[in-house]
Amino acid sequence: MTASPAQRQINDVEREIGTSVELFSGGGGLAMAMHRAGFRHLLLNEFNHRACATLRSNLAVKFDPAAEPPKSLDDRWPLIEGDVRGVDFADLAGDVDVVAGGVPCQPFSLGGAHRGHLDERNMWPELLRCVRETRPRVIVAENVKGLLRTSFDPYWQYILRQIDSPFEERVDGESWEDHDKRLIKAKRSTTDDLAEHYDVHFKLVNAADYGVPQVRWRVFIVAFRKDLGVTWDFPEATHSAASLIAAQADGSYWEEHGLDRREPVFTTPNSGSLDLPRWQTLRDAIGNLPDPIERSEFAGYTHHVGWPGARIYAGHTPNYLDKPAKTVKAGVHGVPGGESVLLRDDGSIRYLTVREVARVMTFPDTWTLDGPRGEQMRQLGNAVPVELAHAILDSVATALRPTLTTA
Structure with a gap:
């Protein structure tokens, strides 16, 4: 073996x-x-x-x-x-x-x-x-x-x-x-x-x-x-919410990502020690991935396939790049609360790809998942x-x- x-x-x-x-x-x-x-x-x-x-x-x-x-x-x-x-x-x-x-x-x-x-x-x-x-x-x-x-x-x-x-x-x-x-x-x-x-x-x-x-x-x-x-x-x-709040407030978070300084996006809960590394955000997890191509596999990234039809509405709000992601759930895209929707920097929205969700679950990029998108997302949501x-x-x-x- x-x-x-x-x-x-x-x-x-x-x-x-x-x-x-x-x-x-x-x-x-x-x-x-x-x-x-x-x-x-x-x-x-x-x-x-x-x-x-x-x-x-x-x-x-x-x-x-x-x-x-x-x-x-x-x-x-x-x-x-x-x-x-x-x-x-x-x-x-x-x-x-x-x-x-x-x-x-x-x-x-x-x-x-x-x-x-x-x-x-x-x-x-x-x-x-x-x-x-x-x-x-x-x-x-x-x-x-x-x-x-x-x-x-x-x-x-x-x-x-x-x-x-x-x-x-x-x-x-x-x-x-x-x-x-x-x-x-x-x-x-x-x-x-x-x-x-x-x-x-x-x-x-x-x-x-x-x-x-x-x-x-x-x-x-x-x-x-x-x-x-x-x-x-x-x-x-090992990581602290308070440190993320501080890093966004003092500008070091934005500088780390090569962005102009912004108002803090993550403000609550203010917990944990400032001596610990900050909480990781969705941008930390997926920021170096290319934008997915709808319904096509992006060369070099398994499962990084775009999916059309994302929406936001009352009670179905998106993930923000500069916060930790919402809890990944075992659904394709219709899970309540908008857990699979991403709000991008330009104000547009899209669904997270399977590869992006795998990164949120801290699986390595080498890890492949079997089945259609729905089955892959279900495995990640249950993991x-x-x-x-x-x-x-x-x-x-x-x-x-x-x-x-x-x-």
Whole structure:
């Protein structure tokens, strides 16, 4: 399984830290971030056939049970295509350092039907099954801000308790409420095997605080196995809104982009430390790309194709070049709020191209996406921003390294 040119370009890791299994891989944002942090993928799983084609067109290869498992970070990522409920992870027991997944967010998304645990797309039980079958050192999960809605709080607390005690398995016919009572009792126990419990951390983070040119709030869960004795907390923000406000006010931002000084465009929220680099803007992300040609591929830039028909109106406002982009959503161009529309310097508007949205999600230009425009945009809208995930996973790798060298 020889590395592709794209993989060699992405391989900016110092050395391997450990191994990983990733579920719900989608378009590959979290998988790439894990790879960059030094985790060798033993297995990926994804259901959507377009997303699977995207993964295979870049760094993945269809899983072959007769093949040797990956031996280095340069090997391609084995991908099982299909429903996770049909995947047996038991053969990997004891070999997996991290189980990770951007659990499908539709059941808890503010843009979805809000059915939570009643939604058949609720895949938290499958993530936990993978944990039980592989016994990883660390669990990493990502989901939408809507998971923290007040109406979902009882089930959210139940999710956290399941991650704390994943081997206290729910039995057939048991309601989740009754299972939760057993989990609360298990958490209080002082006689349980520490290797079957996890120290659970969660945090609502804004991708813009970690160098992503987009305001995107997401919940991350990181849980270390208790027997490892790891002390860990989420990494501090690396970028600051206050620094962007200051740079536009003092003119350095405009000078950096070769523009005449203007009134500040970004003024709120005034948060973060002035000692940190500024938030990244849409202009930072896409400013060096040529204007797309409508319905034609621009030479040298994959997926940089113009698309006609952009409009703005009340409640459907555009992205501004000198602010972070709005949250990328899983739609072609008709998503509410104008998240795919760009206001240019001359006052005209157009749709963002797929390549521009990929840059907003911090995918490299070498990353290709399968399917028509709508499918490509859906993959990006459902993805985890690479730089956000990498900031968290790099911190996880640093904390995990001593436990691997002493194992």
